[in-house]
Amino acid sequence: MLIQEIIRRKRDGQTLDRQMLDLMMRGIADNSIGDAQIGAFAMAIYLNGMAHDEAVALTESIRDSGQVMRWDGLDRAAPVLDKHSTGGVGDLTSLVLGPWIAACGGHVPMVSGRGLGHTGGTLDKLESIPGYDVAPADDSFRRLVSDVGIAIIGQTGSLAPADKRLYGVRDVTATVESIPLIVASILGKKLACGLGTLVMDVKVGSGAFMPTPAASRELADAIAAIGCGAGTRTSVLLTDMNQPLADCAGNALEVSEALRLLRGEGQDSRLYPVTKALAVEMLLQSGMAHDADDAQRRLDHALDSGEALERFSRMVHGLGGPHDLAQRAEHYLTAAPVVIDLEADRSGVIQTIDTRQLGLGVVELGGGRRNPGDAIDHRVGLSRIAEIGRKVAPGQPLLRIHAASRSDAEAVTRRLRAAFTLGDAPVESPPLIHATVSPNPRAPMSRDVLSHDLTSHQEDLS
Template sequence: MLIQDIIRRKRDAETLDADAIHAFMRGVADGSVGDAQIGAFAMAVVLNGMTRDEAIALTEATRDSGQVLRWHDLHLDGPVLDKHSTGGVGDLVSLVLGPWIAACGGHVPMISGRGLGHTGGTLDKLEAIPGYDVTPDVDLFRRLVKDVGVAIIGQTGTLAPADKRLYGVRDVTATVESLPLIVASILGKKLACGLDTLVMDVKVGNGSFMPTPDASQELAEAIVAIGSGAGTPTSVLLTDMNQPLADCAGNALEVHEALRLLRGEGRDSRLYQVTHALATEMLVQAGLAADAADAATRLETALASGEALERFSRMVHGLGGPSDLAERAEHYLAPAPFTTDVVAPRAGTVNAIDTRALGLGVVELGGGRRNAGDAIDHRVGLSRIAALGQRVEAGQPLLRLHAASQADAEAVTRQLGAAFTLGEAGSVTPAAPIHATLRQETSS
């Protein structure tokens, strides 16, 4: 089958069969399809879209373009499951969720990414921990998934290699904004991990990846249908990102917050509510809990017993980090040299937060990347971020800024202060952390 004929057919808005899509993606993976051909195909998809069957085939072809992990030879004593988020600010859910699920009997081979734009990356957070190796060999990865129940690492070169190449071309050819291409990229990598079930966290709001609530809803519906259609039961929680999920943002600061939650603290936070809701969905969907009430009991036991924190500690040590991180976090997670408060210019209630601006502020401080090869300062970030609906008096802090220097702090203070809109009390009701749950054939 000629590659140029596949491109022509999609250019002319014809429907491609699964064989054609698999042939094209094999060529992307092995290099026989050139960058110009990848760009032409991607543009044809952007302009003409894909049917649901085409999108499923593209996802399966992405998954199958490299190694697909199999777990039967390890004789695991529980299901293999995972979660993925579209990203946000203060979203450290993965650091807590993976060990928490492992403590409840699941096995979580979590392939995570780095920060992108204003959103923080799970790998960047974990690399704030001295010695933590996000690129172990596959044998160590598999062993930790079996023995500890969780391992959070970066994408290996053998998993979904077609995705990495396709995304690289899309990034420079204005073809990123395509629902079937986005879904295939997200799911192809995840499903290559040989999952029994997957739960997605799709963000909604001004700090989310998708530009509008309708776009987030459309993405969520597509993920449920395409993931399930590709053979992996998939559900989605739509969660709020109109303010940071945690009251902090920045790599080392978020590791501290993860440890706090794993100790059973912070149960009144939005972060806890979202993490608990995702964990409940995972346990019920995977058959580790009979229903939401049973899941809540199991999750409470895992926290109260210290088992969830123990799983996190074992994962960190297994991947090269210190064995006593939980006990001596202040020793290993270096603080920023300079801290200062960004204060309210007048009294009022926080009626809106430009969440994206806060995330970009962290990037400006050095806690994220402007370019792919930039080094990250894991010490910097924001803490004590005021929440929507919170009353502040003139001169009271809106957040605490952690910077490498006073000059760095002064460079972003105005931008960060402007991210908060103050008004009258009661004029805005903050959205619930969980907007909706979508499952195959049903929604709630």
């Protein structure tokens, strides 16, 4: 069938079958289809949406456009599973969750992305560890997943190659804001890892990828339905990003916080219950736990025994990092030379936090990228971030700035101070878990035109 006829069908509002979509994705992956046709194809989907079965077929075609990992040699009682997040500020759950699940007996081939826009990236955090290789050979990746149970790496060129090129065209043709295309991009890459279970963490709030709670819920519904339709048990937690998840943001700072949680400390933080809720869902969906109480017991044992920390340490060493990171973190994770407190200029109760502005503050300090390819200063960031509901007096800190120079710290203070809204009334923090989404397998996939500019944030989902 001619490519232009496939585009014509979608342009005219008809559905595409798996054979047509396979033909499109193979042509995108092997460069036999030009950018003009890719752009027309994406625009036709953007304007007309996709039916459920059609969106499932698109996701499967992207998944199958390259290598799909097989884990036939693993113990059948030890499932292959993963978690993925739409990204946020102070969201280091992957660093804790992967080894925690591995310590419970799971295998977690976690392919993660870099930060862009206001959100941090898991790979950038791990690269603050000296020697850590985020692009190992396939054999090393497989060996670690098999022997240690966890390996966190970057996407290889062999996994879902059609997605990379399709997104590149979408980025310059105003077709990013399409739920079917977003979901196919997310799931195509994740399912190419050969997962049996996937739990997604979709953020809600001022630091979220999606612009409104309704948009976050629509994305969650679509991910659950299409993931299950593509043969992978998929559920979604909608979690809060109206304030940073941890009380810190910045690459080396977040690795330090991950180590603290893996030691069994910091259980009073917002990060701990969200990470544990995701872990419980993973154990339940994969069948590794009989019920929620069983999942809680397994997780508590894995943390209290030190096994979760041990798995993280073995992963780091297996990917080229130091073997004693957990014991000598302060030696390996370089600290910023300038550390100053940002103090409140009046008294009041913190009513709201513009989490996105805090994330952009980290970028401005050098801890994120303004443009793809920019170098990152892993030392810089924020810590001791005050939470919603805290009462502060003049001179008390709202947060602590870690910077490369005093001038860098001073340059970002206005943005950071403006992120906090103070008032007189007491206020409670938003709930950590807004909802758990199970799939509606027949949900239609309609056009979704969002008012928020998603273009600069789509890579957060990779």
